[in-house]
Structures are given as structure tokens and as C-alpha cells.
Amino acid sequence: MTIALTIQDVHVTLGQSLILKGVSLDANPGEFVTLLGASGSGKSTLLNVIAGLQGVDSGHVLFDGVNVEKRPPRKRNVGVVFQSYALFPHMTVGENVAFPLRAARRGSAERKKVAQEMLDLVDLGSMFDRKPVSLSGGQRQRVALARALAANPGILLLDEPMAALDKQLRERMQVEIKRIQQQVGITTLAVTHDQAEAMTMSDRVAIMHQGRFVQCDRPENLYRRPVDAYVASFLGEANLIEAHGDDGRSPVVTGTAVVRPEDLSLTRADAPAGRWAFEGPVTLLSFQGSRYRLELLNVNGERIVCSLGPHTDVSGIVVGRHVRVACLDPSLVHIIDHRSVGGAVEQIEPVA
Numbered sequence: 001m002t003i004a005l006t007i008q009d010v011h012v013t014l015g016q017s018l019i020l021k022g023v024s025l026d027a028n029p030g031e032f033v034t035l036l037g038a039s040g041s042g043k044s045t046l047l048n049v050i051a052g053l054q055g056v057d058s059g060h061v062l063f064d065g066v067n068v069e070k071r072p073p074r075k076r077n078v079g080v081v082f083q084s085y086a087l088f089p090h091m092t093v094g095e096n097v098a099f100p101l102r103a104a105r106r107g108s109a110e111r112k113k114v115a116q117e118m119l120d121l122v123d124l125g126s127m128f129d130r131k132p133v134s135l136s137g138g139q140r141q142r143v144a145l146a147r148a149l150a151a152n153p154g155i156l157l158l159d160e161p162m163a164a165l166d167k168q169l170r171e172r173m174q175v176e177i178k179r180i181q182q183q184v185g186i187t188t189l190a191v192t193h194d195q196a197e198a199m200t201m202s203d204r205v206a207i208m209h210q211g212r213f214v215q216c217d218r219p220e221n222l223y224r225r226p227v228d229a230y231v232a233s234f235l236g237e238a239n240l241i242e243a244h245g246d247d248g249r250s251p252v253v254t255g256t257a258v259v260r261p262e263d264l265s266l267t268r269a270d271a272p273a274g275r276w277a278f279e280g281p282v283t284l285l286s287f288q289g290s291r292y293r294l295e296l297l298n299v300n301g302e303r304i305v306c307s308l309g310p311h312t313d314v315s316g317i318v319v320g321r322h323v324r325v326a327c328l329d330p331s332l333v334h335i336i337d338h339r340s341v342g343g344a345v346e347q348i349e350p351v352a
């Protein structure tokens with residue numbers, strides 16, 4: 001079973017502060033949406049609203065079009081995985097997974113069967129009789145996921161479930177959880193601080209800032225067409241360049257150009273570079289395995305970051321030497337509108 005989730009203009013006050021300031025979202029059945037934002041932006045509060053652990057001042061939460069605000073948490077049929085897996089240490093892995101089914105008064109044979117199926121799903125079928133203490137962090141995490149899915153919930157909530165894992169394991173688990181989520185086809189709302197995790201796992205990402213959604217879109221669109229500088233810097237690295245020009249209607253328009261570091265390449269000083277070229281002394285060159293990171297100080301004092309392919313010829317490039325980098329395809333430059341240029345990159349250029 002999977003459901004459509006609708007959140008309509010939800011406001012929540014905690015203590016004296018307005019924490020959610022009118023949040024709306026439509027998640028389709030089976031969709032994976034991640035809430036991404038700085039600490040304190042209200043992500044967990046929104047998850048708690050959906051789980052029924054937090055009431056709202058105003059606004060609505062609907063599951064498949066049905067208002068659930070008056071339903072207590074245990075009647076919402078929501079599966080939740082928290083950062084702390086909260087497995088019961090005295091129970092076996094299988095008993096942990098079967099626990100929600102006991103609460104749902106299912107018979108012992110059925111509980112065992114479903115628990116085994118769920119453990120098979122997360123690739124821990126042989127661990128049924130083990131105690132949680134004998135499992136690794138990643139395995140415990142998967143047991144928690146199996147337990148959250150055991151009662152066949154309509155929606156899955158993941159509240160930073162991987163925050164306690166180390167980087168390598170986290171990356172493996174991201175792919176693993178995504179695989180399981182797609183296999184089960186369950187509508188999922190996740191919370192994370194980690195932008196790479198959000199991009200890897202989600203169909204759509206909602207960027208939250210101070211209790212509001214700034215932009216909710218597919219990861220590619222957020223990355224290529226951020227609505228403002230906050231989103232541009234939050235998702236990946238961005239050179240934000242003050243730019244101005246003529247859009248054919250008004251004499252001078254101003255905007256901020258978003259130039260991604262990987263869209264810049266080294267160019268020879270005598271080659272025509274186009275308008276998106278930056279020149280100045282190198283302040284950093286560092287090899288990062290799959291890329292080189294190069295930073296330079298542009299003529300007007302802006303720090304420009306470039307990410308160059310691993311086969312770039314960087315011989316002779318040293319700190320202090322003048323180089324020129326350019327984005328040779330202007331369609332990769334995105335203009336954040338200060339007035340009304342609407343991304344007319346041809347008519348706008350960096351402020352010299």
C-alpha cells in the first residue's frame with residue numbers, strides 16, 4: 001500500500017516561535033521527497049506533523065485526499081526510521097522486526113513470516129536469530145528499516161537515518177535504501193543535512209529555510225536552475241557572479257550569475273574566451289583524486305572556483321601565476337533574477 005501525501009499551508013508554533021510558516025507539498029504515491037536545510041529550518045517538525053506527533057496551528061495534512069489531523073500516530077499507518085535505530089537489545093533481530101505486527105495483533109506464524117520477508121528484503125535474511133548488539137551499524141540501520149516496513153505502512157518517514165554512519169557506509173546505504181524504496185514503491189519523506197544524500201536518493205528535494213520551502217524540484221533542476229543564491233550555494237558549489245546587461249526592454253538589468261565550478265575550463269590567454277571568462281592569479285591548486293580544484297582571484301576580487309578533469313594539463317600552474325578560465329557554453333550559466341531578466345544569458349555579462 002502506498003499513498004499520496006498532501007500538505008496544505010501548514011503553520012506550527014513551538015514555544016513563542018513560528019517554526020513552520022506555511023508549508024505545502026504534494027507527494028505522489030511512491031515518490032521519494034527529501035527535506036534539505038540547515039539545522040533549525042523545521043525539517044523534523046514537519047516530519048512530526050506528518051507522523052501525528054506534532055499538531056498544527058493551521059493548515060492540513062491529507063493521506064490520499066483524506067484529512068488525518070485528528071488521527072493519533074498509531075492510526076496513521078506511518079513507518080518511521082530515526083537516526084538512533086532504537087532497536088530493543090533484549091529481542092532478536094526477527095523479534096524486533098515483528099514488533100509492530102504484535103501491536104497490530106497479528107498471529108505468531110504470520111509475524112514470523114512477515115519478519116523473515118522484511119529481513120530478506122534488506123538482505124539480512126540469515127540474521128533472524130541474532131541480537132542487535134552483534135550487528136554492525138549499517139546492519140542495525142537496515143533492521144530498523146525492515147521494522148518500519150513490516151506493518152505495510154502507506155508512507156515511510158526517514159529522519160536522518162544515516163547521520164550516525166561513517167561516510168563510506170552512508171554512501172552504500174543511500175543506494176541500498178533507494179533500491180528497497182523503489183522495490184516496495186512506498187511514498188517516502190526523508191530529512192537530511194547532506195546534499196549529496198538528498199540528490200542521490202530523491203525524486204524531488206525541498207530546500208527548507210527558516211520554516212519555508214524555498215524551492216522544491218527535481219535534483220537536476222535545483223542544481224541547474226536555483227531560484228536564489230541560497231539554493232545555489234546549498235546544493236553543490238557555485239560561483240555567484242554579479243552580472244548586468246540589457247534585456248532589450250529595460251536599459252540595465254542586474255542579476256547574479258551561477259557558474260558551476262565544473263563548467264569552467266582552462267583557456268589560453270590568447271584564445272577568444274567569450275563573456276564568461278575569469279582571469280587572475282591562482283590561489284590554490286589541489287588534486288582531489290577524480291578532479292583538480294583550482295581557485296583564482298578574479299580581477300574584481302571575486303574568488304573563482306574551478307573543478308577540472310583529472311586529465312587536465314596543469315603542468316606549470318603554480319600559486320601566483322595568472323591563468324584564465326572560462327565557461328565556453330553560455331547555456332550552462334544560470335542567471336538568478338534580481339529584476340526580470342528571466343535567464344537571458346546572451347544579453348547579460350559579468351560586472352567588470
Ligand SMILES: Nc1ncnc2c1ncn2[C@@H]1O[C@H](COP(=O)(O)OP(=O)(O)OP(=O)(O)O)[C@@H](O)[C@H]1O
Pocket residue numbers: 014015016017019037038039040041042043044045046193
Ligand atoms: N518544543 C520546542 N519549543 C520551542 N522551540 C522548539 C521546540 N522544538 C523545536 N524548536 C525549535 O524549532 C526549530 C526547528 O526545529 P526542527 O527540529 O524542526 O529543525 P530541523 O530543521 O529538523 O533541525 P535539525 O537539522 O537540527 O534537526 C529550531 O529552531 C528548534 O530550536
